[in-house]
Amino acid sequence: MSGDATHWDENAYREAILKEREIETRTVFRTAWAPTRNPNPDTLLVASSDGSIASYSIPSCISNLPFGFTNIKTQKLFAEPTCFFQGHDGPAYDIKFYGDDEDSLLLSCGDDGRIQGWRWKELTGSKDSSSLLGGDIKPLLDLVNPQHKGPWGALSPIPENNAIAVDTKGGSVFAASGDSCAYCWDVETGKVKTVFKGHLDYLHCLVARNSASQIITGSEDGTARIWDCKSGKCIKLIDPAKDLKSRGLVKWISSVALDASESWLACSYGRNISLWNLPASECITKFSTGSSVQDMLFDNNQILAIGADPLLNRFDMNGVTLSQIHCAPPSSFTISLHPSGVMAVGGYGCLVDVISQFGSHMCTFRCRSL
């Protein structure tokens, strides 16, 4: 009976609704191409807001899914992952490979303040037996952010990790944390080597400039800082939005990117991107985009930027738009570039759009949820 409410379980109903909403609003926070000897884009790793980490085989996605830029609303487009496991409690924010061969570690970080490392070979090897039940795979590395001690021994919550970067030569992993500090971990010992303290608000992004043993962090306080890894001191403070009147609106640094030569730095704040020459430590250009920028990459002398609208923008170093490609996620949070020129854009709705070097859509898929 529709009117009978005697066995009404409000909690179950609430949970069902939340669950549904959660599925709808799942977001891909990071994609990464797995290192292979094959020059073709082969495996794409996806970290999403439910804490899951999954790998997808691009060739099989291409063959199983409809070709071309399809309407995401009308089609389900679910892809089957080759490997799927729960990495973090709460959203997984970043994944990176430590090393670029078969023995590399897959590092992930997330809202739970952990950095976990898995052996990539084991993950790929396990796909035959228990591809979808990766729960029993134990991480090789498990680092937890330190808690701050308050008065009377009160401990602060464990700060989340928003981004990680690696320095394979120095054997270290850098993490941009929610306690407005960046940490440098030693991979061998699992101990914190350096703490980079100085930002006034939590960190959004981080890149490692290994050639000069520096890291560059971008924070909610509207500044980017260049740190020396040896001393742990801030070398330079970059405040790209200094001269903007509407500072309040464009306060945070949403992403930072380095080019291959590690001499150019792009900072995005709000709808703007500013480009810095690091050897000269000068701002060379500033330009605006159509929407707020959420991730950037250098592709040789061009900048790929994605943000709060379904467009993948390609700029040259002067800020001139070279191309605009429509992509599936209505708001994108991550872009990753394969050496062959294939780009993967991930974002809201747990959508991943794989775009070829021609600018055509190789495949578009929706990630699986738990």
Add this chain to the structure above:
Amino acid sequence: MEVFKRAILQPGPPESFALQTVQEVIKPQRQTKLAQDENQFLENILRMLLQELVSSAVQSGEQIMQYGQSMDDSETTQGHIPRLLDIVLYLCEKEHVECGMIFQLLEDLTEMSTMKNCKDIFGYIESKQDILGKQELFARGKLVMLRTCNQLLRRLSKASDVVFCGRILTFLAHFFPLSERSALNIKGVFNTSNETKYEKEPPEGISIDFNFYKTFWSLQEYFSNPTSLSLAPTKWQKFTSSLMVVMDTFEAQPLSDEEGDANNLEDESANFSIKYLTSSKLMGLELKDPSFRRHILVQCLILFDYLKAPGKGDKDLPSESMKEEIKSCEERVRKLLELTPPRGRAFLHKIEHILEREKNWFWWKRDGCPPYEKQPMEKKAVQDGAKKRRPRYRLGNKELSQLWRWADQNPNALTDPQRVQTPSIMEYWKPLAEDMDPSAGIEAEYHRKSNRVYCWKGLRFSARQDLEGFSRFTDHGIEGVVPLELLPPDIRSKYQAKPNDRAKRAKKEETKGTLHHVEENQIAAPATEADGEGLRADGSTAPMELDAIAVPAAQGGTPTPDDLQKQSSDTDVGQEAGQLEADAEGEVEAGMIDGETDADVDLEAVG
């Protein structure tokens, strides 16, 4: 045969001996025209002779067309073979022998020669094009000629002998009438064998978007066989979805002008190819190549044009929904073409023009290829008629008499209320008054006071309608003439004359002015009427001042030099201006057509 050999060596024009030679050999029944079997006999002899000449030329290792060429003295004589051809051509032209003979010889010759020599032979053919193309010869030889040319084309390489191929085709185009249908694809059958091959399996090692690659090149299949699209709706759907993918990709990557320029530097004709290069390795480069993009887009336009073309029978016509799709696709293609550098817009215009002309051919073909040549009879008739009606114009030339007649045909043009009339000075000076307002901030360059034609016209109106204001010209220049009521109060004071001065002047004007008016009106009236006749003709387009003259009332207002002297006795400038005004008017009346230029000159004097 020996006789002919001798004849070839004979100097002098063929007219002098050719016929005799033939008569000598054949001993024909009739004097000038050979009978059937005689012709056959002669032809055999000539063909044998030609063969002999060619073989001896080959043995001597000379170019066959130059064989036997002697360079005695200063002049160069022809080779043996051209000489023989000349003689035969002469005989054919005069219809002494069967007309097809020369064509037969030419065909033999090309078949016997190497490609290199054929170039020379063809040069000879081209040089005799006029004679060969004559009606009598053409009728007999067109099929042989066509066969010869096609045979040549077949022997030539389409890739490396493009120039020679072009020459042959040009010759054929000249040789055959425009409406010749033998080379025409009457039914409009598509060359479906022109297949663009592409890789079906993804290549090893290189990463490309193979799906896109396949989609892109699969379009060619539809381009080569458009009929399949209109017949099968599923195919059309597949085509449009593929085309969308391609266009999305094109649109996402607009080409910059630099890329267009870079391509321009290369010699376009050098790397022109009639087939696409479909290697998957090239896909990335090709997408960045503006001329490649153009090729594809133009193919689309051609296809759409075909699909839209009517007259294929009702069942082949595209459905309404399909028409809509075609239209939207076409719009996109056009936009893309326009965006493709270099000079996309100009390119698109050219393509559209060509496609438009293509339609004419389509209609022509549908109407059964009517010949283009106009019948000469019709032409003659028209010419005769034109000659008889020798144009005679009463007023010297066509335009003038037209003007005269126009006046007769429109008697009430003068009284027409719609007619352009002299504006009131209030109306006329309004723009200048607005410009004078300092708050308007008009720059000197655009200020109407520096527009001399405007000022000159205005001075004349003021002189007729507002002498008071006109007199202020002496003190304040052109801005003084503007009626004070039009000016904002703060500027007005600047131009206001002393009140008692004004009153005095007004009085004077009244007394003296009226007398003059009466007198002048009487004198001027007949003159203006006469003028009016001529002027009405151009009533609508004539410049304003011409009309002004035709209005008798205004005429009366014109101040004579006398008047001016009394009005502004204290200044000489005003008088001078007034005189010039009067002069200007005189000139305008005399040479009404030149009114505009005269005005300019005079105004220079005033200012």
